[in-house]
Amino acid sequence: MLVSRFISRFSRNSLKRYRSLVCCQPDQLPVLSNCCYSIHFTDRVQGNQETNCLGSRAIHGIRYQVHHERSSIIEMDPFSLVADELSIIANSLQEMVVAEVPKLASAAEYFFKMGVEGKRFRPTVLLLMATALNIPIPKSTSDGVIDTLSDELRKRQQRIAEITEMIHVASLLHDDVLDDAETRRGIGSLNVVMGNKLSVLAGDFLLSRACVALASLKNTEVVSLLATVVEHLVTGETMQMTTTCEQRCSLEYYLQKTYYKTASLISNSCKAIALLGGQTAEVSLLAYDYGRNMGLAYQLVDDVLDFTGTSASLGKGSLSDIRHGIVTAPILFAIEEFPQLRVVVDRGFEDPADVDLALDYLGRSRGIQRARELASEHANRAVAAIDSLPESDDEDVKRSRQALVDLTQMVLSRTK
Amino acid sequence: MLVSRFISRFSRNSLKRYRSLVCCQPDQLPVLSNCCYSIHFTDRVQGNQETNCLGSRAIHGIRYQVHHERSSIIEMDPFSLVADELSIIANSLQEMVVAEVPKLASAAEYFFKMGVEGKRFRPTVLLLMATALNIPIPKSTSDGVIDTLSDELRKRQQRIAEITEMIHVASLLHDDVLDDAETRRGIGSLNVVMGNKLSVLAGDFLLSRACVALASLKNTEVVSLLATVVEHLVTGETMQMTTTCEQRCSLEYYLQKTYYKTASLISNSCKAIALLGGQTAEVSLLAYDYGRNMGLAYQLVDDVLDFTGTSASLGKGSLSDIRHGIVTAPILFAIEEFPQLRVVVDRGFEDPADVDLALDYLGRSRGIQRARELASEHANRAVAAIDSLPESDDEDVKRSRQALVDLTQMVLSRTK
Known part of the structure; x- marks a missing residue:
């Protein structure tokens, strides 16, 4: 090798x-x-x-x-840069989801146990962002004191990473109920293992714990920001469930849904990291821009991988989106080249032959390539957001910014 | 008549x-x-x-x-005392649940439409509490100014009433999914009309909007208080779902579950009304005590009505609790008189003959009467909390306090 x-x-x-x-x-x-x-x-x-x-x-x-x-x-691997803190967060998450009722505790901690905690992509981004923004903070208007990054602030930013993971896992639990999913992170989905009822309740429980944790940060702008994310997750899911024929073939609708379902959480939590750090509106917006574009790139690659899998050959992916009638970027681009594909899409893919037909059109189109290009464009915008941050000579800051840039490339080149 | x-x-x-x-x-x-x-x-x-x-x-x-x-x-009817404000809240709720996606909007507003908005018991209690606490507020430590109840404060307290209704309806939506309920408030339950998926999503949506509204109050203690209520609702529901035989026959377990499922929302939102009003810890605790005991009394009466219905004769109620294997206060008291009933209870009421057998024991016991007495005791404690509030000569304050006392009696004597 x-x-x-x-x-x-x-x-x-x-x-x-x-x-x-x-x-x-x-x-x-x-x-x-x-x-x-x-x-x-x-x-x-x-x-x-x-x-x-x-x-x-x-x-x-x-x-x-x-x-x-x-x-x-x-x-350094971007993940290893924050490895120690990821461990702290993993422990903290396990403590935060302790519940009085044993079954609820088991359900709530299900995806926070060692081995099934996922890639921890979001906490990694957020911790790197916290260091990347470790730049002198403008004078506070209330007390006129120049604040610097303290242990206390770092703990609060870690808490944002924890809350983000809790919201993410809560949405996974409810999504799995909605989709009757059977597996998640390589183990049985909670709805299969403990039933739909406990999955719904555990999701609600995680949301309420996330909200309590948010309140403890005593920053109502941040509470509002992350509560809006939950609304976005729900909105995105509903958009996907209730698409009309017209909407299903609209790239704009697809991107809006993708923002709500995937990019809103990471973009707004990046912004929350900046807000907690007392950054200016401009810097907070750059943090948001990084998250937003990173999230969109991630999902676009995900949509490509659903067709190609690890092999880069069409049809080697799980094809789970198209088989569920969900139309993603590659097909939308293919329709632009082959308008006759639209008729197939409108039939909803209930017939497996239509899936094959769509794959045929897709193979002859630049759909996959254009979806990858769009992902690349968003990755570049994410990099541009990092490059636009106020300059810093601090080695840690520079290293974290580079790691955030590296992450965009890892997202583009990932195969699962 | x-x-x-x-x-x-x-x-x-x-x-x-x-x-x-x-x-x-x-x-x-x-x-x-x-x-x-x-x-x-x-x-x-x-x-x-x-x-x-x-x-x-x-x-x-x-x-x-x-x-x-x-x-x-x-x-005055307690409800009519706050009638104008209940209308404002009803309109505000309809505005607060407007969603971008049409189906989500329909789902979210389902129980806020005129005619199915319920008894508006909680908003009534909260608005009456807001006036009942309209007492001189101790000097603020920050600016030394004695604050008085202002329009602005009243609007914030109305918002607590709206948030409480949103949390309540969100929990109804998820509960109906969990219970496969068919009707609610005299119309088809949302899960039947629009499906389980939209019910779960609409519940999440209401929770997120409630959280955004909470954040707008800019009082993190209140955010934390009401987020904890959501956790309590989930905990209560899980306690009910996962009861062991031992727990099922414990009055203590029953009361704890009842607090989580019913009394936590009203007690903590009463406390939130007091906190927003800048009241002392003592007054806030009295507001909480009123809500807690009112909530417990309400549920105890509910549990009696499940056996008696409007007629006061045993077996005329819907018997829905016992038929679902849920053991409530009347049966728990009956077991104290007839320990042999315990064996029937332990069998779980899957056999309808066991329901009849339990009703027979219940009829020969003082179970119903003792459950009513316990409800009465809690109602008295709620009244005592109101009576312990600092004295006031204000007619509006006195009228609202009397209305809160009257409400406890209405709860005791209600028949549906």
């Missing part, structure tokens, strides 16, 4: 500099420790990453890319 | 003094206007109301009692 050939160029000693390195595939990469973080080999990639890519490999959901000329630096 | 004989003693002129009077049964009572409020005949009743009662009659869900010697005063 290219990854192992690449790693072989580094001595064990040089790798030791990175305390959270671990080999996910012990037969190919040197084992350095037993901790659970992964190693990330990449260089700073400008523009289209894939053209210069010698090869790539997905390990634990993260795609490691090896570049021909420029792969002479091992950078 | 005693009610009409009683009313006949009053001239049309003397009745006109009460602007919101209306005759609900035009054939028996003189019609004064076309407005929709009802007339309330009662005197201040001390202790056990029923012993001195000449007769009573239920009109529009409110029981009017006519007392032999003491019925020489016509008092």
